[in-house]
Amino acid sequence: MPTPTTALRPLPFVPEISLFLADSSAGLFDAAGGEFHSDEPPPFWAFAWAGGQALARYLLDHPHVVAGRRVHDLATGSGVAAIAAARAGAAEVAATDLDPASVAAARRNATANNVTLRDQPTDTIDVLLAGDVFYSPTVATEMTQRLRAARRRSTEVLVGDPGRGYFPERLFERVAEYSVPVPAALEETETLITLVWRMR
Template sequence: MKVATRLLPVPLTPEISLHLAGGEVGLFDLTGGEFRSDEPPPFWAFVWAGGQALARYLLDHPDEVRGRTVHDLATGSGVAAIAAALAGAASVAASDLDPAAVAAAQRNAAANHVTLRTEATGADVLLAGDVFYSPTVAETMTTLLRGARRNNQQVLVGDPGRGYFPERLFTKVAEYVVPVPAALEETETLVTGVWQMR
């Protein structure tokens, strides 16, 4: 899917710029108002609240990732992965079910003069921003994150209260008021937590 984007600073982390759809555009505006099961919507063309909160947290608390290997799961635009790299992670992998998202994250990394790996094995820290937006996805993500935690990985999640977030499994470590496009979220800010899995 061809999506028109432009390089823009991220509202909560202006030290990072990403190739994004404009703030007046909503997710399904980019698909002609249609949802097609054979091609995921371009989630990667937006910087979601959970990813922004994670990115801000990592830039403000670089010790969480400095010198460590990091995997940004369901990377989308790559904002959290890029923040981890800027914060001094030894290496950062960015993965997503949508190959277009991985390509977007790579392009965004290049725009910020950092490198992201695409193979994600054996990370010390697992990041996941805004991944609890539907019951099916939330169940899959919870299983993956719990498995990572059992393997002694630190798990950090950014979530703006999407409704399927399993809060009982996490401890909140930070909270931000995140600017978001009204065309995307039907509001101009979302209170978003950064959570560490217990």
């Protein structure tokens, strides 16, 4: 899939952070001529999804949640939640993703925000972040298993979710709610009510 054109832009909802993002009029598959190619993941990293933005806002407003702690941002995308954790005083932050282009984008965005992200988490993680990861039945099942495994190891698990439809709400308690501005080309709306949840 061709790489979309990006530019460094501050996030309206999290203005403390700037990311290299596609233009707000761009859709997820625009760089591929509107086509999906299963051999390469779509460039999720070129957009600031609502779940990641909500997590970022929550961490910057409640820095004690991550201050001095080891944090892992799972399926990091653009890295926005990881960057917020680092800005909020986390001892170290790892940002991982199945897509190597996403990890590269997160590192580039981290550099632009004067923070450092690890490529891999250490053996012990205090806080696990996951933004916008319940977007399909298959991914939701896999993510639920990973998050529950982390919680069994006493890791605090925080999720940002805009109500994609596959979120296992029964496993979580609500901690914050935001109205997050999003590109209409992506979401067919200009704002999404997005919640931050803590796994029980």
